Amino acid sequence: xxxxxxxxxxxxxxxxxxxxxxxxxxxxxxxxxxxxxxxxxxxxxxxxxxxxxxxxxxxxxxxxxxxxxxxxxxxxxxxxxxxxxxxxxxxxxxxxxxxxxxxxxxxxxxxxxxxxxxxxxxxxxxxxxxxxxxxxxxxxxxxxxxxxxxxxxxxxxxxxxxxxxxxxxxxxxxxxxxxxxxxxxxxxxxxxxxxxxxxxxxxxxxxxxxxxxxxxxxxxxxxxxxxxxxxxxxxxxxxxxxxxxxxxxxxxxxxxxxxxxxxxxxxxxxxxxxxxxxxxxxxxxxxxxxxxxxxxxxxxxxxxxxxxxxxxxxxxxxxxxxxxxxxxxxxxxxxxxxxxxxxxxxxxxxxxxxxxxxxxxxxxxxxxxx
Numbered sequence: 001x002x003x004x005x006x007x008x009x010x011x012x013x014x015x016x017x018x019x020x021x022x023x024x025x026x027x028x029x030x031x032x033x034x035x036x037x038x039x040x041x042x043x044x045x046x047x048x049x050x051x052x053x054x055x056x057x058x059x060x061x062x063x064x065x066x067x068x069x070x071x072x073x074x075x076x077x078x079x080x081x082x083x084x085x086x087x088x089x090x091x092x093x094x095x096x097x098x099x100x101x102x103x104x105x106x107x108x109x110x111x112x113x114x115x116x117x118x119x120x121x122x123x124x125x126x127x128x129x130x131x132x133x134x135x136x137x138x139x140x141x142x143x144x145x146x147x148x149x150x151x152x153x154x155x156x157x158x159x160x161x162x163x164x165x166x167x168x169x170x171x172x173x174x175x176x177x178x179x180x181x182x183x184x185x186x187x188x189x190x191x192x193x194x195x196x197x198x199x200x201x202x203x204x205x206x207x208x209x210x211x212x213x214x215x216x217x218x219x220x221x222x223x224x225x226x227x228x229x230x231x232x233x234x235x236x237x238x239x240x241x242x243x244x245x246x247x248x249x250x251x252x253x254x255x256x257x258x259x260x261x262x263x264x265x266x267x268x269x270x271x272x273x274x275x276x277x278x279x280x281x282x283x284x285x286x287x288x289x290x291x292x293x294x295x296x297x298x299x300x301x302x303x304x305x306x307x308x309x310x311x312x313x314x315x316x317x318x319x320x321x322x323x324x325x326x327x328x329x330x331x332x333x334x335x336x337x338x339x340x341x342x343x344x345x346x347x348x349x350x351x352x353x354x355x356x357x358x359x360x361x362x363x364x365x366x367x368x369x370x
Contacts, residue, residue, distance in 0.1 A: 002362060003033045005082035005108070007073065009091040011036075011043035011056070013254070014198070015279035016115045019142075019165055019354070020088050021045045025052045026355030037076060039069060039092055044256075061091075074099035081106050084362050088113040090121070094128055097135040109365045113140040116276035117149045117298070120202075130154055137365055140358070143277040145297035161361055164301070166354025167282040167345055170259035177264050184225065184250050191222045191328050194265035196258050196280040199230030204271040204294070204315070209236065211269075211320035212245040218325045222248065224269075227261060229254040259283045266334070267292060267327050273314055275299065282349060285309075285341035290334045292323045302349075308341040 006024050011017055025048065028034045034054050038046075040061040049056050057076065061069035073095055077085060085108045087096040093112040100110060121129075130153070139160045141147040151157045175183065181190055193212070197203055205226065212224045226236070226249065233251065240246045255261065259280070262268065268284035270293040277298050284291055285302065291309035293299045305311045310327075312319035327334045 001031060001033050002084065002366065003080070003082040004035075004362065005077065005080055005085045006034065006036045007039065007085060007087040007092045007096050008036070009039050009061075009089050010041050011038050011045040011049075012041075013044045013256075016088055016113075017043070017045050018279060019115075020113075021048055022166065022168075022351050023355055023358055024049060024054055026351060027359060028052055028054055030355065030359060032359075035080060035082075037073065039073070039095060061095075064091075070095050070099050074103075077108065078103070078106075082108045083366055084109045084111060086111045086113065086358070086362075089115060090118070090125060094132065097132040101135055109137045109362075110135060111138045111140060111361065111365065112136055113142070114146050114150055114276070115142055117145055117274040126153060138361060140361065141276075143298045143301050145301070146276050148297075163354060163357035163361065164349055165277045165279060165282060166351035167279065167286050167349055168351050169286045169342075169345075170262055170283050171257070173260040173263050180261070180264050184223075184252070186223055186250070187221070189221050191219060191266045192264055193222060193224045193267050193269055193324060194227065194262065194284070195225070195269050196227045196262065196283075197270075197278070198228055199226070199232045199236060201232060202273055202275075204273055205232065205236055206239050207271045207315055207317055208269050208320065209239050209245050209249065210243050211317045211324070212240075212248050213243040214317055214321040215325055216245065216248050218321075219328050222324070222328060224249045225252060225261075225265075226250065227252045227255055227258045262287045262289060265289050267324050268309075269320065269324075270294060270299065271312075271314075271320065272296065272299075277301065282345060286345040288338040288342040290327050290337035290341065292320055292327070302344070303341075307337070308344055309337055 024034050036056045038058045042058050046056050059069050059072045085096055087093045141162050142165050147160045147162050240249045262284045268289045268291040270281050275298045294314050295311040303309045310323040
């Protein structure tokens with residue numbers, strides 16, 4: 001039985017956390033001994049882990065540079081003697097490698113996971129990544145674009161492996177479409193454009209609000225639902241007023257099990273300037289929804305233009321409006337693209353395939369020492 005320790009900053013309800021909870025449960029179901037450490041805090045995803053029989057430890061990391069938390073992590077690793085430590089996101093990737101530096105006896109294999117084209121990283125973060133390369137046995141990237149980004153930063157390509165995100169079809173919504181529309185104060189014949197994610201600058205939600213303004217005359221029954229929260233929420237409400245899209249827009253905030261609501265969408269929107277591999281886009285596709293998304297490398301790994309959805313140049317507001325109008329006016333086309341999207345997710349991006357990928361990577365790492 002392989003002993004796998006997963007280290008992640010939090011158990012908040014976010015995309016990376018969701019992926020790694022699915023991974024932990026999947027590895028456990030395949031017979032591995034799996035434990036999880038959250039560096040900073042617990043969250044909603046602790047419950048499914050514990051229900052699966054996976055222990056969760058929270059280290060209560062206080063600050064960005066919390067040396068005590070690194071030493072706690074080191075002690076936990078020494079105590080547990082895992083075969084592999086798998087970390088996710090910058091804080092956990094850094095802490096894990098620092099905590100295992102200098103370990104000679106029973107040093108575990110170290111796998112880190114990078115989830116995004118992290119153009120936000122500052123020079124000191126890139127410097128630390130470079131300094132810790134020698135403490136990394138394998139990097140897992142969730143898309144080819146993430147692999148290319150980190151290879152450009154100097155990480156050896158031969159130690160980067162791509163394992164795409166996995167997705168299951170979101171569970172059916174608790175409300176019927178009519179009930180949902182009523183809860184949002186929308187008419188029964190409303191057509192729903194939907195975004196699910198963090199309200200942050202990289203998502204370029206302002207572009208989508210201006211696109212709403214452009215298509216409201218062509219599609220007066222189209223409404224834009226913004227599901228999620230983040231630092232731009234209040235500013236986006238002001239932009240909606242400024243571009244006269246307020247009547248056609250609903251900010252629903254952070255909604256538990258938001259992915260269920262994707263079943264009610266007519267079109268999914270994503271205008272991001274960078275991503276790793278968007279969980280919300282994948283979930284929309286798994287629900288059989290056509291998408292209009294920004295033409296960036298990770299989105300091109302999921303959407304073939306005109307097959308599962310439409311790719312639009314970054315910042316092309318008219319393009320978002322144009323393709324959305326076509327999908328809303330041509331339901332047969334929308335169904336065709338949605339069916340292709342659903343098929344692609346079920347055949348190429350399942351949770352089972354993602355877990356198999358990590359399991360095989362762990363096997364290969366451990367076999368190198370045999």
